[in-house]
Amino acid sequence: MKFSEGFSLARCLGFEEGNKMIRFDIPSEEATLLRETAERFVADRYGLAQRAAMLADETLAQKNWADMAELGWLAAPLPEALGGLGLQPVQITGLLEALGAGLVLEPVSAVMQCAATLARALPEAQAQDTLDPILSGARIDVMAEGARGKPITARSDDGTLKLSGTSPLVMGGNIAATFWVVAERDGAEVLCPVPATAAQVERYRLLDGQPVARVVFDGVTVREADTIADIGAALRFGADMGRVAILAESAGVIDALYRATLDYVKLREQFGRPIGRFQAVQHRMADMFIAREEARSMLQLAAEAQESKDDAFRARLISAARVKISDNARKVQRDAVQLHGGMGVTDELPVGHMVKRLLVLAQLGGNRQQHLERFNAAA
Amino acid sequence: MSDLLNSAEDAAFRAEIRDFVAKTLHPETREKVALGAPLAREDFARWQRSLYEKGWVAPAWPAEHGGPGWSARERLIADEEMFRLHTPPLPGFGLKMIGPILMRFGSEAQRTRFLPRILSGEDWWCQGFSEPGAGSDLASLRMRAVRCEGGWKLSGSKTWTTYAQYANWIFCLVRTDPEVKKQEGISMMLVDMASPGVSRRPIRLADGTEEVNEIFLDDVFVPDDMVVGEVNKGWTYAKALLEHERLGIGGVGRSKHLLQRVRIMAEAAGRADDPAIVAALAGFEIDVMAIEAFTLRLLAAAEAGERIGAETSLLKVRGTEVQQGLTELMLDVAGPAMLPERESPCAEEPFENVAYQFLNWRKLSIYGGSNEIQRGILAGQVLGL
Structure with a gap:
């Protein structure tokens, strides 16, 4: 039996909007096209050597951005009324899995999350104007939040808001034009657009080489008229959208590690035969296959749940998926390196780079422990 | 725990099953199943008669042979509800093994003679x-x-x-x-x-x-x-068994039943808020969700006309690992309360059967093709190793 790629869990399960229900959609032609295009893109532009060159000169990666926008990737999840393609979450996981598998360096997920949040938070006319340049790739906007337990704060001061606080890790923060800062004012969240030129942007790299930024907002002022209040629902939706995107990227890397390892054990010979002929290796590979399929299955659940209006149901399924995918990522990281032997700990094969990417992804949007707590709290 | 199959039709189907079980399941049997106590012949026979009279005794049999004509989806739901309601799982040697083999490979005389008696429980x-x-x-x-x-x-x-x-x-x-x-x-x-x-x-x-x-x-x-x-x-016929009714092999219904029992035990032991137990339970609940999600992917593929093959070995491996893991968690939750011998004066519910079930259920990863055999099947037939 073969699953179609990006196969949907709940095609026949029935769905009513807002209900606690899992829907089933066969990937549309658009979704299949998106995934295939992304796979070709990655094959053409993200070979190991090409990626190393981009890492050495981070401006190279930015050259891809316009093409990514042109291909409709950034617009994929947004409603058509706002210039998006109107695809359901389950229709874009294939695209994000392919980008994850390719270890791309552009902040696609982060910008998608920002656009999805703005689409819900801003009044419609303003949303249109704000989103147009983002979706066309003309400018990069991302969200910026404080660390856990250390929110960015805003104080009213004669028609302006004065910000204080730091975003320790902003994906895409190295090249963003605008930070949409989530600040706390009098116990409520308010969204403040801050041009990168107004903030203190400290660029750095993550352990997998991805360029990011730490952004300090101390003393930055924003006109109160430019801020948006009453954003709780939009933030929650955007955050869950971002999490599902991270999960899709993670599932993509898990799949890539599994496939790379399967190829390797079929080729690598010891004791006069491919190591994949040994039972100890076969069983370990079977477990990697199981881990990959479970990850894909949970990704699909999470994507199906993403648009549910039942907050507890959505939180529970997405957090469950985060926990399971973290666990299985860990297993696959371990097994892939082990079965590659010494080559697995070098920098010369994609394996090491994929392992590092999974270490990064596991910390974004809340880690395993936080999501286990959220899962229990939403019971 | 959330049910993932819950369209309006699903809910109505669940209600129909709940209604039937409430009216027909013998309270003594329900009690035994709920506590994980050993079942006697009469527990099975009595329940089989009830199901037989309702026409539900062989969920996967085609209607021409006396099955209820349920879809794969309805079978999964029925399985889950039956476990939830503490019905005894009927032994499958007639209903799930030789019955389907005779339907496919047996003679007309064998079918006529044996199939009705398998359904009725006479044989x-x-x-x-x-x-x-x-x-x-x-x-x-x-x-x-x-x-x-x-x-x-x-x-x-x-x-x-x-x-x-x-x-x-x-x-x-x-x-x-x-x-x-x-x-x-x-x-x-x-x-x-x-x-x-x-x-x-x-x-x-x-x-x-x-x-x-x-x-x-x-x-x-x-x-x-x-x-x-x-x-x-004969070997061909035995192998064909592997293709019959394997979607339920992940034991999602059984695992949800076990999760429920662990929760009841944690309450009884005064450890419902113990962070270690809460975390372990959540972990297993998520494990079961993953098995269910994979089962539903297979179900969807089956409903789209795809042939389901060795992928179900994944369900056997993970399903049995989770079920055994839950019996181990029960040991941890029960603590010394599980020590008295079964039926000794000091044995107390709900802990009396915990250790015995741990012992008995080691068989899950051994029978029906051990988990090592299942991994071998995955490696050979799916991974091409």
């Missing part, structure tokens, strides 16, 4: 596959079948024969041709347990029960019309 079947020297390497089985006037004479022994003490028929894999490749000399035969030369030795298990047996056949006559299909094709 109780047991399975004669494993032998003392043939477990995971089943094809090396040695029970000898020698040609004689009008049939065959069988000699040898079978083992791990579950509920043979209740059975009046046994379906056996036997060696009809010792000269050819081992898989090619095997036939499947139907043996009346009352035949002269059949004897049984119960095997006492570590949990104190005697649910399995060793069966000895000493020159037992089997007439030609009790051979299934063709002589020397």
Whole structure:
């Protein structure tokens, strides 16, 4: 039996909007096209050597951005009324899995999350104007939040808001034009657009080489008229959208590690035969296959749940998926390196780079422990 | 725990099942299942009669043979609800094994004679596959079948024969041709347990029960019309079992039942808020969700007309790992309260059966193709290793 790629869990399960229900959609032609295009893109532009060159000169990666926008990737999840393609979450996981598998360096997920949040938070006319340049790739906007337990704060001061606080890790923060800062004012969240030129942007790299930024907002002022209040629902939706995107990227890397390892054990010979002929290796590979399929299955659940209006149901399924995918990522990281032997700990094969990417992804949007707590709290 | 299959039709179907079970399940049986206590023949027989009268006894059988005509989806829901409501899972040797084999490979006479009696429970079947020297390497089985006037004479022994003490028929894999490749000399035969030369030795298990047996056949006559299909094709028929009704093999319903029991135990032990137990339970709940999600992907593929193959081995492996893991968690939750011997004056519910179930359920990863065999199937048939 073969699953179609990006196969949907709940095609026949029935769905009513807002209900606690899992829907089933066969990937549309658009979704299949998106995934295939992304796979070709990655094959053409993200070979190991090409990626190393981009890492050495981070401006190279930015050259891809316009093409990514042109291909409709950034617009994929947004409603058509706002210039998006109107695809359901389950229709874009294939695209994000392919980008994850390719270890791309552009902040696609982060910008998608920002656009999805703005689409819900801003009044419609303003949303249109704000989103147009983002979706066309003309400018990069991302969200910026404080660390856990250390929110960015805003104080009213004669028609302006004065910000204080730091975003320790902003994906895409190295090249963003605008930070949409989530600040706390009098116990409520308010969204403040801050041009990168107004903030203190400290660029750095993550352990997998991805360029990011730490952004300090101390003393930055924003006109109160430019801020948006009453954003709780939009933030929650955007955050869950971002999490599902991270999960899709993670599932993509898990799949890539599994496939790379399967190829390797079929080729690598010891004791006069491919190591994949040994039972100890076969069983370990079977477990990697199981881990990959479970990850894909949970990704699909999470994507199906993403648009549910039942907050507890959505939180529970997405957090469950985060926990399971973290666990299985860990297993696959371990097994892939082990079965590659010494080559697995070098920098010369994609394996090491994929392992590092999974270490990064596991910390974004809340880690395993936080999501286990959220899962229990939403019971 | 959320049910993932819950469209309006699903909910109505669930309600129908709940209603039926509430009206018909014997309270004593429900109590035993809820507590994980051993079940007697009467628990199974009584429940089978109720299901039979309702027409639900064989969920996966086609309507022409007396099945309810449920879809794969309805079967999954029914399975889940039945476990949730503490109905006893009926032994599958007739309903899930020899019944479907006869439908596909048996003679018209065999179908007419046996299928109705499997449904009604008049016949109780047991399975004669494993032998003392043939477990995971089943094809090396040695029970000898020698040609004689009008049939065959069988000699040898079978083992791990579950509920043979209740059975009046046994379906056996036997060696009809010792000269050819081992898989090619095997036939499947139907043996009346009352035949002269059949004897049984119960095997006492570590949990104190005697649910399995060793069966000895000493020159037992089997007439030609009790051979299934063709002589020397038995291996093919046995393998076909692997393709029948495997979507439920992940045991999602059973695992949800176990999760519920662990929660009840944690309450009873005053440890419902113990962070270690809360975290462990959540972990298992998520594990079950992943198995369910994978099952639903397979279901969708099956409903779209795809053939389901060795992927179900994933369900067997993960399903049994999770179920066994939950019996281990029960040990941790119960603590010393699980120590008194079963039925001793100091034994207390809900902990009385915990250790026994841990012991008994080690079998899950051993029977039906051990988990090592399942991983081998995945590696060979899916991964191409």
